[in-house]
Amino acid sequence: xxxxxxxxxxxxxxxxxxxxxxxxxxxxxxxxxxxxxxxxxxxxxxxxxxxxxxxxxxxxxxxxxxxxxxxxxxxxxxxxxxxxxxxxxxxxxxxxxxxxxxxxxxxxxxxxx
Amino acid sequence: xxxxxxxxxxxxxxxxxxxxxxxxxxxxxxxxxxxxxxxxxxxxxxxxxxxxxxxxxxxxxxxxxxxxxxxxxxxxxxxxxxxxxxxxxxxxxxxxxxxxxxxxxxxxxxxx
Numbered sequence: 001x002x003x004x005x006x007x008x009x010x011x012x013x014x015x016x017x018x019x020x021x022x023x024x025x026x027x028x029x030x031x032x033x034x035x036x037x038x039x040x041x042x043x044x045x046x047x048x049x050x051x052x053x054x055x056x057x058x059x060x061x062x063x064x065x066x067x068x069x070x071x072x073x074x075x076x077x078x079x080x081x082x083x084x085x086x087x088x089x090x091x092x093x094x095x096x097x098x099x100x101x102x103x104x105x106x107x108x109x110x111x112x113x
Numbered sequence: 114x115x116x117x118x119x120x121x122x123x124x125x126x127x128x129x130x131x132x133x134x135x136x137x138x139x140x141x142x143x144x145x146x147x148x149x150x151x152x153x154x155x156x157x158x159x160x161x162x163x164x165x166x167x168x169x170x171x172x173x174x175x176x177x178x179x180x181x182x183x184x185x186x187x188x189x190x191x192x193x194x195x196x197x198x199x200x201x202x203x204x205x206x207x208x209x210x211x212x213x214x215x216x217x218x219x220x221x222x223x224x225x
Contacts, residue, residue, distance in 0.1 A: 004155070035215070042201065043156075043215035058212070090155055101146070102203070102213060104155035 003027070004105035006091050012111045019078040021108050023091030029103075030096035032074035034058075034066065037088040037107075049074055050096075081112045119202060123220040132189040134219040136202030137182075144205040145178055146213070147187050149198045156201065160187075194225045 007022035023032065031050050035043040035058075045058030047066040055066050063085060067075045074093075078085055088109050092102040120135045136145070144163045148156040162169045162178045162185065169176045175188040189196055199220050203213040 031211075033212075040217060042217035045212060045214070048212060088153075092156075101158040101161065102156075104148075104157070106155045107153070109153070 004091060004093055004103050006089075006105040006108050008108050009106060010109050010111075012113065013078075013081050014113055015082060017078075017081050017112075019081050019110065019112075021076040021078075021089055021091075021110070023074045023076070023093075023105055024072055025074075025093040025103070026072065027093065027095070027103070028071065029093040030071075031094040032068065033092040033094070033102065034064075034074065034076045035090045035092065036060070036085075037090055043090065046076065081110075083112050086110060086112045119200070119216045119219040121219060122217070123222070125222045125224065126192060128192060128194055128223055128225050130192055132192050132196070132221055132223070134187050134200055134221070136185045136187070136216055138185075138202075138204045138214075138216075139183065140206065142180075142204045143207055143211075145176075145185050146203045146205065147174075147176060147185075148201045148203060148215075150201065150218070151198045159200075189221075192221075192223045194223050197221060197223045 004025045013019050033048040034046045037043050044060050049055045049068040065077045088107050090107045091105040094102045118137050146161045147159045150156045160171045160176050162176050173190045178185045199218045201218045203215045
């Protein structure tokens, strides 16, 4: 079974802090994604990566950056956390084939105070 | 640029009844997927239907796709309390790179 893990289930940070969210997948998938999920808004794509060191902006990249130095790991970085970044963050991976399933991690609920 | 919209937003039914939820989208798609999310957890894929397919079954799940109306429906037959979850459609769009756009979800509650 594909396994996608995220470094924390719950995280509380202060405004202005730099925050790292880590995601690791064990199935050698080329594509990895970061979403945030907010009530009434569904899942919105922040960034995705289709190869090591490659990244593309999603629909809401402002205030975020990403890093993919190794194929299995995709990090989401909040350079200076703000209260409006309080959300559930979901990581997903997918094989290189277009149209394949996305496999999701359990999510990180981030609270910025 | 939200692509999918689910309807209804919330649904409450009795165990044993069927549950139907709908998804509408805006542009051409390669495929459409349905996912389930249990409270506070990640999403789990349920079923994928390609743009050239009209109907697909998997166990108690039945998905239809009408590309002329840009809509899909998910039917869960003989629902169980364990089906209580949020259900999302995701449309696969190829525009340079390939990505999925998720809808806002339907919250299903199955009462025992």
